[in-house]
Structures are given as C-alpha cells and as structure tokens.
Amino acid sequence: MSGAAFTIGSRRALVLAVGVLPFGIVYGVAAADSGVGAGPGLLGSLAIFAGASQLSLLELHLDGAAWTVAVGTALVINARFILYSAALSPAFTEFPAPWRFGLCHLMTDQAATLSLIEFDTQRDPVERRWFYLGAALTLFGFWQFGTLVGILGGAQVPDGLQLGFIIPLMFTALSAPAIRDRPAVTAAVVSVGVTIGTSWLPAGTNILLGALIGVATGALVTPTGTRT
Amino acid sequence: MSFTVEVLLAALGTYLMRVSVIALAAGRELPERLRNTLRLIPAAVLPALVANALVFDGSSVRPLGPWYVAFALALLVSIRTRSIGWTLGAGMVAVWVATAVWP
Structure with a gap:
C-alpha cells in the first residue's frame, strides 16, 4: 500500500485535470446536441478516454462518414499512445499483470509524462504504480465529470474565454520538465519542425511522424551539457 | 453504423x-x-502537440495574433518556473489581455 504516492500523483495532476475539465464539457455538450444519446456519449469518455479522438469520432459520425473512416481517424489520432506505451514499458514491466493492464487504459499524455518525470527519481515499483494511479485517476475523474456536466447541464462554454488556448499551454507546461538535456532539446526541435512541415498529412500523422523523427535524431546526440 | x-x-x-x-x-x-x-518520447511528442495546436487552426495556418504573444510569455514562464500551475495561470491571463488589446 502506498497512499502517500497516490496522493502525490493526484496532487501533481490536479491543475491539469482542472484544465481538462472544460474540454470534457465541450465533448459532453457536443454529444448531447448531436442526438447520439447520453449513454453512448458517456461511453465514449469512459471507454476511449482520449478527448481529441472522441470529438473527431463524433464529428465524423454526424457527417455520415463510413465507420472505417470515423474509427480509423480516431485510431490515427491516438496512435501516439504506442509511443507512450514504449516509454512506460521499462517501468510497467515491474508491475503485476492486473496493474499493468489496468493502468494502460488510464494512459493520457498528461499521466504518462508526469509519471515518466517522477520515475526518473522514484525507483520503487510499488511507489511508481501508486503515483501513476493517483495522477491518471484524477485526470480520468475530471474528464468523466466534465462529460457528465456537458451532457446533463448542456452548459455552453463561452468563446471569449479562449479555452482552446489551454491545449498548447498544457503541453508547454508539461514539456519544460521533460526537456532537460541536449538529446531532449534536439528531439523537441526536430519534432516541431517536422510536425509543422508535414501538416498536410491527415489527422495527427504529422505529430506522429514529427515525434518519431525527433526521437531518432535526439538519440544520435550525446547527452553532455545536462541541465537540471 | x-x-x-x-x-x-x-x-x-x-x-x-x-x-x-x-x-x-x-x-x-x-x-x-x-x-x-x-x-526522449515526451520531449518529442509534447512540443509536436503544442506546435500543431498553436500554428494550425483546423486546416488553415493561424495568423499572427494574440495566441503567439501569449504563448511566448507562457514559454518564458514555463522555462523560468518549471511550474505547470504558473504556466497555465500566466498563459490564460496573457491570452485574455492580448486578445483584448490586439488591434
């Protein structure tokens, strides 16, 4: 048992979970307005639990796209989870199987990154899994709550709040602690360049390509000049 | 379906x-x-998500405006403080101010 690590994880994720809340509401409102029903709308958040892909799936469904296109696009958007799966695998391999397979479902950009940063200094597998659970469950809870508020309340999120800006902001805030040495800086710069340069590629594949080429390039750089 | x-x-x-x-x-x-x-994966994925959300608005390129100004400030705050809370807080205030004063 490690309640302390759970608490630290959830506290670390709290501000991100608050940032995620409005998007849960946006998805919930979109689902309620679309007429797919409250149940299927909520099922999307519970079972897929990945905001951008949920909104895309809903949009394409409403546009009358073929199911192969709607589901396929959602999966391409979520393909970056394969990268997080790889990044987390050295730590996850030390968890008991039920933990390993359960925690996988709660994987998000935020929970994965916060945990990877924590795992740099925290080596104990028990503390590690409780930290991840605390962070991931907090994000999961806020996402479900936001979805419910959107579905039931139908509350509109005003345009003037510029809530869309939270997305680049949140990932910028997470980047700073993740980029600490020359290989990481190289990976980041190359990734951004490729992502922008290949924006003509379909839904999210530019991000995937950018990240892959970024990681490959960063791996070639010698990790000297480490900053703290 | x-x-x-x-x-x-x-x-x-x-x-x-x-x-x-x-x-x-x-x-x-x-x-x-x-x-x-x-x-290195988070170091590559996260900035790619940032760039994609900042530079593109749907399928078009986002014109120079308040988002870029607010982003530059948030980036500075993030590098200086390495705090998620401060970055989110400062960034949101910056985007509201920048939107209000942008000609």
Whole structure:
C-alpha cells in the first residue's frame, strides 16, 4: 500500500485535470446536441478516454462518414499512445499483470509524462504504480465529470474565454520538465519542425511522424551539457 | 453504423495501442541505450502537440495574433518556473489581455 504516492500523483495532476475539465464539457455538450444519446456519449469518455479522438469520432459520425473512416481517424489520432506505451514499458514491466493492464487504459499524455518525470527519481515499483494511479485517476475523474456536466447541464462554454488556448499551454507546461538535456532539446526541435512541415498529412500523422523523427535524431546526440 | 459500435471499436483499438509495447516488453530487460532513447518520447511528442495546436487552426495556418504573444510569455514562464500551475495561470491571463488589446 502506498497512499502517500497516490496522493502525490493526484496532487501533481490536479491543475491539469482542472484544465481538462472544460474540454470534457465541450465533448459532453457536443454529444448531447448531436442526438447520439447520453449513454453512448458517456461511453465514449469512459471507454476511449482520449478527448481529441472522441470529438473527431463524433464529428465524423454526424457527417455520415463510413465507420472505417470515423474509427480509423480516431485510431490515427491516438496512435501516439504506442509511443507512450514504449516509454512506460521499462517501468510497467515491474508491475503485476492486473496493474499493468489496468493502468494502460488510464494512459493520457498528461499521466504518462508526469509519471515518466517522477520515475526518473522514484525507483520503487510499488511507489511508481501508486503515483501513476493517483495522477491518471484524477485526470480520468475530471474528464468523466466534465462529460457528465456537458451532457446533463448542456452548459455552453463561452468563446471569449479562449479555452482552446489551454491545449498548447498544457503541453508547454508539461514539456519544460521533460526537456532537460541536449538529446531532449534536439528531439523537441526536430519534432516541431517536422510536425509543422508535414501538416498536410491527415489527422495527427504529422505529430506522429514529427515525434518519431525527433526521437531518432535526439538519440544520435550525446547527452553532455545536462541541465537540471 | 451506430455510434455505440463505433465507440466500442475505437475504444478497443485505442486500448490495444496503449497496451502494445508494454505487453511485448513484459518480463524483458531492455538495453540501457534503448531505454535512454525511449526516455526522449515526451520531449518529442509534447512540443509536436503544442506546435500543431498553436500554428494550425483546423486546416488553415493561424495568423499572427494574440495566441503567439501569449504563448511566448507562457514559454518564458514555463522555462523560468518549471511550474505547470504558473504556466497555465500566466498563459490564460496573457491570452485574455492580448486578445483584448490586439488591434
């Protein structure tokens, strides 16, 4: 048992979970307005639990796209989870199987990154899994709550709040602690360049390509000049 | 096809991708060089998500405006403080102010 690590994880994720809340509401409102029903709308958040892909799936469904296109696009958007799966695998391999397979479902950009940063200094597998659970469950809870508020309340999120800006902001805030040495800086710069340069590629594949080429390039750089 | 079935298919596929490498690597000790490379993944994925959300608005390029100004400030705050809370707080205030005063 490690309640302390759970608490630290959830506290670390709290501000991100608050940032995620409005998007849960946006998805919930979109689902309620679309007429797919409250149940299927909520099922999307519970079972897929990945905001951008949920909104895309809903949009394409409403546009009358073929199911192969709607589901396929959602999966391409979520393909970056394969990268997080790889990044987390050295730590996850030390968890008991039920933990390993359960925690996988709660994987998000935020929970994965916060945990990877924590795992740099925290080596104990028990503390590690409780930290991840605390962070991931907090994000999961806020996402479900936001979805419910959107579905039931139908509350509109005003345009003037510029809530869309939270997305680049949140990932910028997470980047700073993740980029600490020359290989990481190289990976980041190359990734951004490729992502922008290949924006003509379909839904999210530019991000995937950018990240892959970024990681490959960063791996070639010698990790000297480490900053703290 | 019904939305529910599409959701379940997307959920299944997404779960399989989340599990993918973790399931394959279970019980194996990865070489240190590979582990160091994997460690670069957030450093590459996160800035790509930032760039994509900042520079593009749907399928068009976002014109120079308040978002870029607010982003530059948030980036500075993030590098200086390395605090998620301060970055989010300062960035949101900056985007509101920048939007209000942008000609």
